[in-house]
Every structure is written in C-alpha cells, then in structure tokens.
Amino acid sequence: MKMSFFGFAALLAAGSAFADTAPTAPLIHDKTGFFVHLDVAKVLSSTDISQQCGVIPAKLDYLDSLGREHVLDYQVDGSGCTNDH
Template sequence: MKISRMALLLVLATAGVQAHADENEITGNASQTPVENYTYSTKLDIDKVITVTDIADQCGPVPAQMTYEDSHGQRHVLQYQVMGTGCSNG
C-alpha cells in the first residue's frame, strides 16, 4: 500500500514539474524576444498570433503589443499604437 502511494506521488510530482517547465519555456521565449516598433514600411509575415495586449482605458493613442510567429516559426513581438478605449462620444 505504501509503495503504491509513493509511486502515485512520484508520478504526480513529475507531471507537475514537466507542466511548469513547459510554461516557463513559453513565457521565457517571449521575454527574450526583442520588441520591434511598427512603422508603415514594416513588412509583416504573420502566420499565427499568440497574444495581443489589452487596450488601455485612455483617450488618445496608446501602445499595444502583439506576439506572433512568422511563416518560418520564429517568434516576434511587435509594438504599435492604437486608439485607447477611454474616449466618449459626447
């Protein structure tokens, strides 16, 4: 009985460590990727959007970021300006 409990604990601990390592790999890659600033002449090769930041609740242009993979599987972080969501119509 004790051996089966120890084996179950070992399996669960191993699975938890593996899941944590996968999560760190995903977030670690995004933090090491340099941020590129968007301009009108920027050539974009977006194959898959991974994340987009929330838009700030301000009136006027605010920065936003998009993390994406290109057609070669390389990860990019693009910073660009969007209109904030804090403007009222009246």
C-alpha cells in the same frame, strides 16, 4: 611572413568558430514605422484596447511562417472612448 599570415588566419577562424556558442535570441523585436512587412502565421497575444481611450502603447506577439516568435510594439488609438462619434 606567410607563416604569420596563416597563423593569424587560423586564429581568426578558431575564434569565429567558438564565438557562436551562445544560443540565439528566440525573440525578434520588430521595428515600427510605415510600410512594415509582417509575416504573421499565428497571433500569440495582443493588447486589449477595448477599455482604453486615446493613443496608447500596444504590443503584438506572433509567430512567423518559420515558427520564430516576434514582438511588435506600436501606438494605437484605443476604442473605449465614450465621447467618440
């Protein structure tokens, strides 16, 4: 009984050692919502909303303080509406 337990444990350990051979995803997709904490060290790109009108989808690509790349998809009110007062 003990030998089968140790054999099974060794199989699990060997399987988990080889399971992490795929490279980790370098891009992190952040969740949108209220009170989202963003660790923005450098903005790589953002959606230009100056020529858009109404609520539009936008994207922010940035690096955090550890150098990992993030993407945040969110909704924003465009600033290009000519009828706004």
